[in-house]
Amino acid sequence: MTGPAPQDRVADSSVSAGVLRLLLENPIDLGYTSEARDRQRPPWQRVLAAVVIAAIVAVPLWAAKDLRSARVGVSASSALRDQVVEGLASQDVIETTIAELNAEILQAQSALLEDDGATNELATQLGIAAGTVPVTGPGIVVTLDDSSAASSAERIQDFDLQVLVNALWAAGAEAVAVDGQRLSPTTAVRNAGEAVLVNLTPLSPPYVVEAIGDPTDLQVRLARTRASGHLAVLRDTYGISVRIETADSLELGAAPSRGVEFAEILEGEDDADIS
Numbered sequence: 456m457t458g459p460a461p462q463d464r465v466a467d468s469s470v471s472a473g474v475l476r477l478l479l480e481n482p483i484d485l486g487y488t489s490e491a492r493d494r495q496r497p498p499w500q501r502v503l504a505a506v507v508i509a510a511i512v513a514v515p516l517w518a519a520k521d522l523r524s525a526r527v528g529v530s531a532s533s534a535l536r537d538q539v540v541e542g543l544a545s546q547d548v549i550e551t552t553i554a555e556l557n558a559e560i561l562q563a564q565s566a567l568l569e570d571d572g573a574t575n576e577l578a579t580q581l582g583i584a585a586g587t588v589p590v591t592g593p594g595i596v597v598t599l600d601d602s603s604a605a606s607s608a609e610r611i612q613d614f615d616l617q618v619l620v621n622a623l624w625a626a627g628a629e630a631v632a633v634d635g636q637r638l639s640p641t642t643a644v645r646n647a648g649e650a651v652l653v654n655l656t657p658l659s660p661p662y663v664v665e666a667i668g669d670p671t672d673l674q675v676r677l678a679r680t681r682a683s684g685h686l687a688v689l690r691d692t693y694g695i696s697v698r699i700e701t702a703d704s705l706e707l708g709a710a711p712s713r714g715v716e717f718a719e720i721l722e723g724e725d726d727a728d729i730s
Contacts, residue, residue: 543657557709561588583629583630585640586630586640586642586709587710588709590667591707592668593667593668593670594668594670594673595673596664596705597666598664598699598700599616599661599662599695600662600696601660601695602694602695603694608693610649611689612651613645613651613652616644617644618681620638620644621682622677622680622681623666623682626672626679627672627673628668630666631667631707632707633662633663634662636653637710639654642710643655654710665702665707667707670702677699
């Protein structure tokens with residue numbers, strides 16, 4: 456039995472190689488290829504495809520342009536700062552209105568109790584203790600200012616003001632205010648970020664703490680409290696400025712009024728002596 460001739464094997468191998476090459480280079484059947492090549496898309500499909508491609512390319516470009524404009528223009532922090540300024544302005548207007556209304560209430564109260572001197576005097580004393588009545592009188596002024604280095608440890612914190620204010624009360628102060636914010640039994644002194652809030656109002660250094668009372672007694676008694684050592688540490692260790700001065704006359708406005716929400720008069724206690 457004889458095999459194929461050498462020239463037949465060469466021809467077979469070349470045909471097989473050509474077929475394999477054709478399959479690898481063009482896996483789609485030749486009939487389908489020619490049909491796809493001959494078929495033409497309608498004009499509206501070509502236009503729609505061009506519009507879609509243009510939109511896909513343009514949208515990211517517009518978004519990038521808007522983002523860059525926002526960064527170059529008004530920053531987020533600047534916008535927030537403007538909102539804070541507007542909010543503080545609104546708060547000032549509201550507080551002014553509240554102060555005017557409180558003054559009208561006091562006038563009406565005095566007129567109502569004009570014939571009852573004892574009750575009127577008691578209401579005034581309670582108003583002074585609650586911080587709802589403006590007061591004037593001699594006292595001392597303690598001014599605290601941040602160090603020039605102004606690191607976190609060299610800035611006045613809420614705790615520093617709390618120590619000082621509590622010491623002034625213990626020293627016999629009859630009324631206390633921080634940067635014009637009158638303190639009442641419901642006043643909170645606390646940090647909010649880098650600001651110190653008093654009566655929910657953000658304050659900035661220098662912090663001026665005013666206390667009404669006998670100037671000499673206040674200074675002597677303040678020196679005997681823990682606040683004296685605390686102020687010395689602030690001054691000597693952290694470089695915070697501490698200045699104590701006497702004043703012949705201080706004027707402290709009323710604190711923002713807070714309505715009674717939970718307290719109730721006990722039965723049989725309405726006529727009790729609360730002086």
